[in-house]
Amino acid sequence: MFKTNQYFDGKVVSIALESAEGKATVGVMEAGEYEFGTDTIEIMTVISGALTIQQPGENEWKTYSKFESFQVEKGVRFKVKCSEDTPYLCLYK
């Protein structure tokens, strides 16, 4: 039985799983801008479309497309923008 979580009034929905690569969530974000906090190192992979990311302490935004990944450090906050429903995988390390 999988646990589903909603964030930002349901604009981000995810399903928790124990993947081949470890603890993970697979989810979707609606078009918008979001700020997330990390409890572990997170490795996010874009499954379709693109995510534009602002890493903590940086001014620049960087865009990641289908099957591209980025890592965010533990215990930080980071910003994510997308322009359409964007599915992603998040691994917790």
Place this chain on the structure above:
Amino acid sequence: MFKTNQYFDGKVVSIALESAEGKATVGVMEAGEYEFGTDTIEIMTVISGALTIQQPGENEWKTYSKFESFQVEKGVRFKVKCSEDTPYLCLYK
């Protein structure tokens, strides 16, 4: 707001979305064997781990790994096996 669906007593959970590539679901299957029916052509992509597929009318099973895709025709039933929680993307064409 995303719609979440459960199948097989919650062993398969998916989230419906309108992706960059069209109508889609992103979801997860628990370890097990499942039979699905298609209402449209479906293009499934493995996000982590592997899915082993039996196409309709075939005896052989074929395994698809991370980021590999397979297509299933409209109006058929096909079988899927996996040996751990396996996230996938399904596009409806």
